[in-house]
Amino acid sequence: MSKLISTFQSQEHQFWQYLLQHIQISLISLFIAILIAVPLALLLRRFPKIAELVLQITGIFQTIPSLALLGLLIPFIGIGSLPAIVALVIYALFPIVQTTYTGLQQIDPSLSEAAIAFGMNRRERLMKFELAIAMPFIMAGIRTAAIMIIGTATLAALIGAGGLGNFIMQGINSNDVNLILIGAISSAVLAIIFSYVLHLLEKAKIRTILISFFIGLAILGGSYYRPADNHPQITIGGKLGSEPAILINMYKDLIEKDSDIQVNLKPNFGDTTFCYNALKSNKIDIYPEYSGTILETFVKDPTHSNDPKTVYNEAKNGIKKLNDFAYLAPTKFQDTYALAAKTSFAKEYHLKTISDLSNASNITAGFDLEFANRSDGYLGLEKLYGLHFNVKTMQTSLIYNALNSNAVNLAEVYSTDSQIKQYHLTVLKDNKELFPPYQAAPLMSEKLLKKYPELKSILNKLSGKITDKEMIEMNYDVNVKQESPATVAHHFLEKHHLI
Known part of the structure; x- marks a missing residue:
């Protein structure tokens, strides 16, 4: 209680x-x-x-x-x-x-x-x-x-x-x-x-x-009544989860510190498709998106490179051509797909890389429906690594529970998930480089950027910032320590003298 x-x-x-x-x-x-x-x-x-x-x-x-x-x-x-x-x-x-x-x-x-x-x-x-x-x-x-x-x-x-x-x-x-x-x-x-x-x-x-x-x-x-406000306002949305919530709070703090724009936040706004459609229909003005997701899901032109800079440029050019969207400079961390197992299971079968999974038998994998049908997901694991699992599809948030309760012994995760630290999981190295880089950056319309050109220099202050370790720690603070995303985001910006 x-x-x-x-x-x-x-x-x-x-x-x-x-x-x-x-x-x-x-x-x-x-x-x-x-x-x-x-x-x-x-x-x-x-x-x-x-x-x-x-x-x-x-x-x-x-x-x-x-x-x-x-x-x-x-x-x-x-x-x-x-x-x-x-x-x-x-x-x-x-x-x-x-x-x-x-x-x-x-x-x-x-x-x-x-x-x-x-x-x-x-x-x-x-x-x-x-x-x-x-x-x-x-x-x-x-x-x-x-x-x-x-x-x-x-x-x-x-x-x-x-x-x-x-x-x-x-x-x-x-x-x-x-x-x-x-x-x-x-x-x-x-x-x-x-x-x-x-x-x-x-x-x-x-x-x-x-x-x-x-x-x-x-x-x-x-x-529904709101007092008249002469300040310009924008709405920033975020996908489900702690990481998008942390990022949009960083955007809000930076924008409101360095401009007279007031920011309304819509955290946990929905999955990728909802946020993207909301941006196209002007329900929101900005949301953080990942370079690999833009190429795989929207541009539908899977990258053949694993160089973060190349993938980002392909995503930036592709989304501008597709929807006239501006994709600002990315953060440093890579929230890419990964495969993880309980450490005891990894030690039993000597698992260090994804290729090592071929030595284990009767693997039951927990994947979400999107990963199970992506070319850079399970389809890619079958084609590039020659791996075949007994796949159980479930909502992303339930995968860690399934892994922790031994309902599955292999799981699709994201490389900056706090649960990796929380459950002391072993993340397998993608030794054949199936998973492309997934760097987060603000996505918005070119029309909005022309209206508020200062947004580019403000939000680009996060360019090259936030390491994988820092993102895992911040996600851990929100998900496990129950700190608010706004507090965690503010502390990071203060620590790095961005506000």
Whole structure:
């Protein structure tokens, strides 16, 4: 418990930011779902045959896995809050439509006949007693939708929409149970609060419910208000993990020290594809990318060189030609792919290089899906080294757990991972030089650089800085010692007299 409390205290500033994002996404989705579902149910009451079809369709929407739905929406809507809200609205429609329609169908026809006899028109009947009778059903559906929305909204972190899911993703990525608990418990508590508030409204009058609805909309709108600021602002995003978080905090400190530009950070914004698409769609302005990744993933022109300078120049020229992006000077460290094993396993089979793996039998390897299908990954190991393993594909953050628990005995790692030090692993030498250099450098549009030309000289202060050992230590400080990326980045810049 003390560890959980200390972790919360170290993340308190981000907690309130992520909580607000989660509430905003959830409320917007819930309000939109109500505005669509309730009128739709009122309309369907007049067309029972069509109602069955609509209920079946909205029910089918709920069978679509959340991740699949988000993936389907990205090509059409992009990334960020919008696709997350669209997905959440789709999931919330069914319970609200179903319960509202059911509640309206439960009204005794004789009541409607009596109301007609008293001269009430359709609108008067609806407002004076039909909605009041159906309200317990309607609120039950809204409560169900609200709980579903808040729980599913944790996945919004996967597409850069923020929210409490960021803690869960950080925890999985750094193998930190406390971060996972902070995200999960907070989401559960938020769902309970929403459910209780809606429960209180179940027996309220329609006027009270409508007033509460509009008050909620006003509060939601107010949460987006920001005072006018005349300073120029840019947004810097980072991939999942401690290393990108450290780098973007360095960028922020350097930029804000040497210019009047204010920097907004979006750490743990997503994987390579999300960050790249966010940069192309101007959701973010800068993010740190690796030279080998640019060539392999975006330019799709695998390098034939293992010289860091050559690879960097190929990446710089290739990405400029492809998207008119500027790729600034790189840092010194090489966060390249590597293969690692527990030291006991390496000693048993006398493993020092990747070629030595041919002497070991029945090797089970843990690779992520990307590495398993890359020419500079497992495909390259098969072609260049002639190696064949029993491969288990899994999320990158789970690979070290699998290796530590002996579920696999060989793992794909990154050469600056803190877990190498934490678990005392043996990293095998890439003696045939399969893995290209992966140097990190700021990636941005040429348009942004023309607007703020000072960014080049500011960010190039990191050129040739940060050794492999320093990066491993900084990752270790964040992942194991639980120091914040901002603190670790600031200490490094101060130590090297960059700020």
